[in-house]
Amino acid sequence: MPSGESGKTDNDMFVNLVNATAEVDLRLSDFHPRSSLQTAVHTIERARFPVIDYHNHLDSTDPREVLSIMDQTNVEHCINITMKVGQKALDMMDKFHNAAPDRFSSIGWMDWNGLDRPDFVKLTIDRLHQMVEHGAVGIKFWKDLGLVLRDANGSLLRIDDERFIPIFEACETLKLPVMFHTADPSAFFEPIDAENERYEELAAHPDWGFSHSPVSKRELLEQRNRVIARHPNVTFVGAHCAESGEDLAYLSGQLDALPNFYIDISARTPELGRQPYTARSFFLKYADRILFGTDLLPEVEMYRLYFRFLETADEYFEYPSHASRQGRWNIYGLFLPDDVLKKVYRDNALKLLPKLR
Numbered sequence: 001m002p003s004g005e006s007g008k009t010d011n012d013m014f015v016n017l018v019n020a021t022a023e024v025d026l027r028l029s030d031f032h033p034r035s036s037l038q039t040a041v042h043t044i045e046r047a048r049f050p051v052i053d054y055h056n057h058l059d060s061t062d063p064r065e066v067l068s069i070m071d072q073t074n075v076e077h078c079i080n081i082t083m084k085v086g087q088k089a090l091d092m093m094d095k096f097h098n099a100a101p102d103r104f105s106s107i108g109w110m111d112w113n114g115l116d117r118p119d120f121v122k123l124t125i126d127r128l129h130q131m132v133e134h135g136a137v138g139i140k141f142w143k144d145l146g147l148v149l150r151d152a153n154g155s156l157l158r159i160d161d162e163r164f165i166p167i168f169e170a171c172e173t174l175k176l177p178v179m180f181h182t183a184d185p186s187a188f189f190e191p192i193d194a195e196n197e198r199y200e201e202l203a204a205h206p207d208w209g210f211s212h213s214p215v216s217k218r219e220l221l222e223q224r225n226r227v228i229a230r231h232p233n234v235t236f237v238g239a240h241c242a243e244s245g246e247d248l249a250y251l252s253g254q255l256d257a258l259p260n261f262y263i264d265i266s267a268r269t270p271e272l273g274r275q276p277y278t279a280r281s282f283f284l285k286y287a288d289r290i291l292f293g294t295d296l297l298p299e300v301e302m303y304r305l306y307f308r309f310l311e312t313a314d315e316y317f318e319y320p321s322h323a324s325r326q327g328r329w330n331i332y333g334l335f336l337p338d339d340v341l342k343k344v345y346r347d348n349a350l351k352l353l354p355k356l357r
């Protein structure tokens with residue numbers, strides 16, 4: 001508060017008294033502030049209701065170790081989105097399904113090998129049939145489609161390329177849900193500079209940046225959404241809040257326009273948890289369309305942070321992550337009601353996993 005007519009503040013006068021010194025020009029990488037905020041901490045050791053982790057990558061893990069973590073945290077079922085292709089993908093599916101058939105499922109990875117072949121679409125449909133024979137419950141298209149993959153003429157492939165229509169028709173016949181991880185966080189499409197909110201992460205991984213991409217993020221999402229609209233009898237899942245977590249009004253509009261579209265929340269607690277009022281309303285309104293997923297190697301503490309985010313009203317805590325932090329902020333819990341928690345944790349996923357019902 002200003003004190004008197006001199007314009008000096010209480011703090012100015014205090015500095016004069018104690019002659020405080022401060023390090024100047026501290027490097028950003030050396031800046032690790034500790035919050036002095038004291039707030040309630042509620043550790044959720046086990047999820048309030050059984051959980052299906054719809055988005056994880058377990059290829060490098062031992063199924064028995066994952067099962068132990070699942071048992072400790074009330075994760076009933078975990079989906080391995082294998083990143084292998086060909087025979088290795090089929091072997092990976094067998095490995096998890098044999099280890100615990102009622103605890104693991106698999107989503108296949110779209111295999112672009114042979115893209116130059118004239119019979120590529122037929123080859124892909126054959127591969128889909130093989131994966132389903134090995135128990136696959138979905139197929140994932142990654143961000144390479146739209147950003148980097150090129151056809152035999154060297155042109156960048158569009159996500160809504162009409163040559164791929166028969167592939168999605170095969171997914172309809174096979175009742176195979178399709179996951180899209182299209183584009184990436186908005187900051188990845190911005191220059192890696194002093195204004196980028198994920199500067200430290202992108203400076204460590206400059207190859208994650210797409211600021212020079214010839215296609216904008218919005219255009220990529222619109223290409224994806226045209227595919228979803230074109231195949232109304234296929235169920236689609238937008239990984240990572242359909243890459244729209246920074247703009248929940250835009251995400252709501254997409255869900256309103258596309259009734260066959262679900263999202264998973266994997267790796268997006270940082271986005272959702274820094275806008276808790278908007279995010280909570282979003283969860284209440286779209287409770288039937290949101291799938292729990294993590295996209296983080298199973299660890300007890302990782303799952304507990306997800307549960308703390310969804311179940312408690314705790315304030316200003318670290319979001320779940322492993323090595324790299326997304327940005328310098330903390331999150332707030334959404335204290336979701338039981339009926340919403342049940343849907344997000346399990347019931348919505350069951351709609352996409354008929355064998356488990």
Ligand SMILES: [Zn+2]
Pocket residue numbers: 055056057081295
């Ligand atoms: Zn993933």
